[in-house]
Amino acid sequence: MDREKVILTLMKQKKLSHYLEIGVFNGHIFFRVKSTFKIAVDPDFQFDTLRKTGKLFLNPYNVFNKYFEKTSDDFFREDAPGLLTDKKLEMALIDGMHEYDYALRDVENSLNYLSDHGVIVLHDCNPQVKADSVSFEEWKARNFTGTWNGDVWRILLHLRSLRDDINVFTLDCDHGLGIVTFGEPENKLNYTLEQINKFTFEDFNANRTSWINLKPAEYFYEYFQLEK
Numbered sequence: 001m002d003r004e005k006v007i008l009t010l011m012k013q014k015k016l017s018h019y020l021e022i023g024v025f026n027g028h029i030f031f032r033v034k035s036t037f038k039i040a041v042d043p044d045f046q047f048d049t050l051r052k053t054g055k056l057f058l059n060p061y062n063v064f065n066k067y068f069e070k071t072s073d074d075f076f077r078e079d080a081p082g083l084l085t086d087k088k089l090e091m092a093l094i095d096g097m098h099e100y101d102y103a104l105r106d107v108e109n110s111l112n113y114l115s116d117h118g119v120i121v122l123h124d125c126n127p128q129v130k131a132d133s134v135s136f137e138e139w140k141a142r143n144f145t146g147t148w149n150g151d152v153w154r155i156l157l158h159l160r161s162l163r164d165d166i167n168v169f170t171l172d173c174d175h176g177l178g179i180v181t182f183g184e185p186e187n188k189l190n191y192t193l194e195q196i197n198k199f200t201f202e203d204f205n206a207n208r209t210s211w212i213n214l215k216p217a218e219y220f221y222e223y224f225q226l227e228k
Contacts, residue, residue, distance in 0.1 A: 001217040002174040003121055004029045007093060010119055013226050016090040022072045022106050023096030031055040031062055037087060041068045041075045072096055076109040088115035095123040098150030099136055104158060107180065119181055124149035125156055125212055126176025130201045149175055153204055156212040157196050161189040169213040171220055186213065
C-alpha cells in the first residue's frame with residue numbers, strides 16, 4: 001500500500017475528481033491520476049514540456065492538467081480563490097515541504113476548499129528514526145542524502161488537538177499516510193501549540209501509535225468501505 005494506490009483507488013471507487021497535488025516533483029503520481037480537473041503545485045517541477053507531452057499519450061486525462069510552478073503559499077493566495085471556489089477539491093495529496101509550519105498551512109488551506117466528502121492524504125507522517133525527522137536545513141547539510149520525513153508528525157497532533165470537525169488517522173505504510181476527512185473525530189488529543197512545538201522525536205517515538213492514530217494499512221478499505 002502506498003500513496004499512489006490510496007489515491008487511485010479512492011478516486012476510482014468513490015468517483016472522486018477535482019484533484020490537487022502539492023509537491024509534485026517528477027509527476028510520478030500526478031500523471032497517473034484520471035481526472036478532468038487536476039492541479040499540480042511545486043516551486044521546481046522536475047519534468048519538461050517533452051515529458052508532459054509524452055504523458056498525454058499514456059493518460060489522455062493529462063490534457064486537463066493545470067501547472068503552477070510556485071510555492072503552495074503563493075498558489076493558495078494568488079490562484080486558489082479563482083480555481084477552487086466553484087469547484088471544491090475532492091482529493092488532495094500534500095507532499096511538499098516536510099516541516100510542521102509549511103505542511104500545516106497546506107492542510108488548512110486545502111481544508112478551506114475541500115468538499116464535504118473530500119479526502120486529504122498527507123505523506124511522511126511516521127518517521128522511523130531520528131535522522132529521518134530532522135529539519136530541512138539539517139537534511140540539506142547532509143547533502144540531501146537518506147530519507148527525509150521532517151516533523152510532519154506534529155501536524156497530526158495539531159489537527160487532533162485543535163480541530164473538532166475532522167477525523168484524522170495514519171495508515172502504517174509508505175512512511176505514514178495521514179488521512180484527513182470531515183466528520184466527527186474518532187478520538188481527540190488535548191495538546192497546546194506550545195506543547196506540540198516542544199515535543200522531541202523521542203517523545204514522538206514513545207507515543208507514536210496514539211499520537212498519530214496509527215492504523216494498519218488494511219484499515220483503508222474498512223474506513224472508506226472499499227473493495228480490495
